[in-house]
Amino acid sequence: MTDLTRKTAAELAELMTSGQASSVEVTQAHLDRIAAVDGDVHAFLHVDAEGALAQAKAVDTKRAAGEQLAPLAGVPLALKDVLTQEGVPTTAGSKILEGWKPPYDSTVVKRLKAAGIVILGKTNMDEFAMGSSTENSAYGTTHNPWDLSRIPGGSGGGSSAAISAYEAPLAIGTDTGGSIRQPGAFTGTVGVKPTYGGTSRYGLIALASSLDTPGPCARTTLDAALLHEAIAGYDPMDSTSINQPVPAVVEAARDGDVAGLRIGVVKELGGEGYQPGVEARFHEAVELLTKLGAEVVEVSCPHFEYALPAYYLILPSEASSNLARFDAMRYGLRVGDNGENSAEKVTSLTREAGFGAEVKRRIILGTHALSSGYYDAYYGQAQKVRTLIARDFAKAYEQVDVLVSPATPTTAFAIGDRIDDPIAMYKNDLCTIPSNLAGNAAASFPCGLADEDGLPVGFHVMAPVMRDDLCYQVGAALESALAEQWGGVLMTKAPELGVTR
Amino acid sequence: MxxxxxxxxxxxxxxxxxxxxxxxxxxxxxxxxxxxxxxxxxxxxxxxxxxxxxxxxxxxxxxxxxxxxxxxxxxxxxxxxxxxxxxxxxxxxxxxxxxxxxxxxxxxxxxxxxxxxxxxxxxxxxxxxxxxxxxxxxxxxxxxxxxxxxxxxxxxxxxxxxxxxxxxxxxxxxxxxxxxxxxxxxxxxxxxxxxxxxxxxxxxxxxxxxxxxxxxxxxxxxxxxxxxxxxxxxxxxxxxxxxxxxxxxxxxxxxxxxxxxxxxxxxxxxxxxxxxxxxxxxxxxxxxxxxxxxxxxxxxxxxxxxxxxxxxxxLRATLPEAPSVRRARLQEDWGFTDLEMRDVINGNALEPIVATVELGVTPAAAKKWWLGELARSANESGQELDALGVGPEQVAEVQKLVDEGTLNDKLARQVFEGLLAGEGTPAEIIEKRGLALVSDDSALIEAIDRAIAANPDVVEKVNSGKPAAAGALIGAVMKDMRGQADAAKVRQLLNEKLGI
Incomplete structure (x- = not known):
């Protein structure tokens, strides 16, 4: 039998529907692959082999009984460790939550379970999703399967690395400033940040409430769309959830026709600071879309330049408040409870021991930005910038259907390269942050390898609120055109990982 | 220092x-x-x-x-x-x-x-x-x-x-x-x-x-x-x-x-x-x-x-009457003077009186008990009026007994005293304290006879054309009966006796 781990989710679903494979077989194949390669990759923080096989068996039983199953029933998936899953350790990459088993399922997990999608385990991430490399994880760095000396991107590096290393065909990420799209770009996979409010945040351990968005990671556009459809839609448990039908993402991913589509290349997202190999692949992709009948124009979004500073005021402000609940009183780590220390002291010792440097940095930054006397100059001003960026988008969408840019200024960098330079690290997210600030849909699709380092480059598509389908439309068109050139999706060019065991 | x-x-x-x-x-x-x-x-x-x-x-x-x-x-x-x-x-x-x-x-x-x-x-x-x-x-x-x-x-x-x-x-x-x-x-x-x-x-x-x-x-x-x-x-x-x-x-x-x-x-x-x-x-x-x-x-x-x-x-349309409007309406309904209404409000007795009136007691009687007896008692003991343990139902019950002639005001006060002391229901208190009015005419007539005999000077005054002086005789009878007589009844019998 062919290697089940090399199949796409859509192919696996087809194999199971037609009775050529069972979910238990598919799940076991991926568990075996994890056992074989994850020692090198370290995509997973927790593998729930028992739970996954039980879920797989349940799907097989239902299928055997002739029950009508959802399209992805039986397909395994890797879950970012920031989403709660009842009874399964959930840490958000932090020591402060070590050993915590949530008593409830996040809405995303509920929907995955309802769709019969098998959850293999929890993937590594920067602590509380603060970072662009997974180097801020309290549990070690994830390695990029394309080059194990490099970072896989972040914060959701674990999820993207897992699918890139064929440990899972699908993964869930969360995107606050690029945490799905940047790792997608760095690992040659597809990463989609749905419209804010298009997927539920209930059970997502909050980093920045007004920015966080769960979304799909996959090796193909269609797989991402199928997963998107499974998790998206209105959730009454999330007040910011949008009560509208899910955009027709699967249809768009199957269609992939860009003829007549108006595409705007964002002038401000390119040039100085962008790696030549990244720019080269990006412009070739734009050319390709033009050949496919898209109308391409250059568009200016003058306020994007302020997106990064605004983001680094809004995010820490919200995070400083969201992370206040980690006080050692009800769950997670508890340090210094010796019968002598006050509650306040225990909270303080626990936070000192339980939070990493980047988390502390952002808590302090956010606390300061919200302080009286500084609020207007920092948080207030950042919110105004946010409005201006949303207006840039609105104005651009009067001219074009989607906006495009490179997903990241560079390809994946070496582990340790930027960890001591927060600003250099933050600049990774220059292209992805504006969409979080405006809440619109955006995605990264593989568009080739940079000449200078042979590493994947991501093509970034931004679409209006609740037009997530347009991202898939462009992604599918690009994917099929490039696959024709390459004789397969980009992932087929990835080096084989040594089997560690 | x-x-x-x-x-x-x-x-x-x-x-x-x-x-x-x-x-x-x-x-x-x-x-x-x-x-x-x-x-x-x-x-x-x-x-x-x-x-x-x-x-x-x-x-x-x-x-x-x-x-x-x-x-x-x-x-x-x-x-x-x-x-x-x-x-x-x-x-x-x-x-x-x-x-x-x-x-x-x-x-x-x-x-x-x-x-x-x-x-x-x-x-x-x-x-x-x-x-x-x-x-x-x-x-x-x-x-x-x-x-x-x-x-x-x-x-x-x-x-x-x-x-x-x-x-x-x-x-x-x-x-x-x-x-x-x-x-x-x-x-x-x-x-x-x-x-x-x-x-x-x-x-x-x-x-x-x-x-x-x-x-x-x-x-x-x-x-x-x-x-x-x-x-x-x-x-x-x-x-x-x-x-x-x-x-x-x-x-x-x-x-x-x-x-x-x-x-x-x-x-x-x-x-x-x-x-x-x-x-x-x-x-x-x-x-x-x-x-x-x-x-x-x-x-x-x-x-x-x-x-x-x-x-x-x-939502505005569902609001109850504003308190100030309600107060004015109640004052008019009840026929209280400004001064009386002020006392009611200062005594925190508005709501209890409303509730008592709803049980059929006249506003004046309700006010009398709530302000005269209960608010005074609450004040003396430093309690809130609604913490006394006496409610509108009990006030209405006592007043009913007054209306029926079982109690007069003076006896009713003693019943309230019993209620405040937690001695039971009004009926039990009347029973225990022996408070009911004497409605037996012969007992009253005996008392009247004793009063006439003991106060010849008053009888003299009445007979010389000063009927108002008879009040002293009524007082004597009431005293004799330890207050447990209906004063109106006593007056009627006395008048008959003295032929006025």
């Missing part, structure tokens, strides 16, 4: 200083579920049995606004003549405390649901207008119990227990603007305001207002300024003053304490103070300064609340 007195006499304090007050009242709403989750709100359940990921602040949990809570807030705002925001947001009030699950309280900051209102209270016949700054929505915290200390306070405790059943219960905080009334009325006005709020909230049906369960809590801000000055002094905030009487006492205490500090050349410290019901004093709590920084910002997990004008008007 002489040590200044802790407090001045209230008269001395008010001779030098004018008090300025501000009242913040927290009201627990009686919604079935909590403000941001579906947990029940019943009081008294075993600790931590009415909780869920949301009100425990578990990682990942998100709030959803209870629409009924918003409705109650709007009703309260309308009843206090407030403007209702067309668009407002919740805000996070950030501070650490173990009984606050998220370490921020979801509240409202600069965009309250209701603002710019007013209301009126009546004290000693004078109407005082209270300006309302705002009424906003927020959630309650959990409840800490400090164990092992002598006082039940955190100081000296070995550990603390937290019950999160209360966390997330909807609260409305009603904040007045500064209240400046003549100093000698200040404390009474504050009390009347809180008492009026209770009546209003009950009439609106939005809260059970059980002060003993903490569902209405008052924080009293007090400062003093030299008489005639317009410069505000430093204020203190006395927390959790939880009865009407305590509001009055705590404010009076703070006036006398601050006056003592100021008049001895000291400075009032801006701080939170605790009220001690037992000793009648406030003590210093946490020092509070303007530097207290809650880092408020709009709650990003919730969407703005934008009540439509149609909805607001629908």
């Amino acid at each position: 002489t040590v200044a007195a802790d407090v001045l006499e209230i008269d001395d304090a008010l001779a030098q200083y004018d008090p300025v007050m501000g009242l913040e009242v927290h009201v627990e709403l009686n919604t079935k579920s909590k403000m941001f989750c579906g947990c029940p709100t019943e009081f008294g359940a075993p600790p931590n049995t009415q909780t869920c990921p949301v009100c425990l602040g578990l990682p990942g949990a998100l709030p959803v606004v209870n629409a009924r809570g918003v409705e109650s807030a709007i009703k309260i705002g309308l009843a206090l003549n407030c403007e209702i925001a067309e668009w407002c947001r919740f805000a996070r009030k950030n501070y650490f405390y173990p009984d606050m699950p998220k370490n921020f309280q979801t509240s409202q900051y600069d965009e309250p649901i209701a603002f710019n209102g007013w209301t009126e209270v009546v004290v000693d016949g004078e109407t005082y207008r209270i300006e309302i700054e705002r009424a906003h929505m927020e959630e309650d915290t959990g409840k800490s119990t400090h164990v092992g200390g002598a006082t039940g306070r955190i100081h000296g405790a070995s550990h603390s227990l937290v019950d999160y059943n209360r966390a997330g219960i909807p609260l409305i905080e009603i904040v007045t603007k500064t209240i400046e009334v003549p100093g000698e009325k200040a404390a009474a006005v504050a009390r009347a305001y809180v008492s009026m709020l209770r009546d209003l909230l009950l009439a609106l049906g939005v809260s059970d207002v059980r002060m003993d369960q903490g569902s209405l809590r008052c924080d009293a801000n007090v400062s003093l300024k030299p008489r005639g000055s317009s410069t505000l002094g430093t204020r203190t905030e006395t927390k959790n003053v939880n009865s009407f009487r305590s509001v009055e006492r705590a404010i009076t205490y703070e006036i006398t304490r601050q006056a003592a500090v100021l008049s001895s050349g000291g400075k009032v410290v801006q701080e939170t103070r605790h009220w001690h019901e037992d000793t009648g004093v406030t003590t210093s709590g946490r020092e509070k300064s303007d530097a207290d920084d809650y880092r408020y910002f709009p709650e990003p997990d919730l969407v703005p609340v934008a009540p439509s004008r149609e909805w607001v008007e629908e």
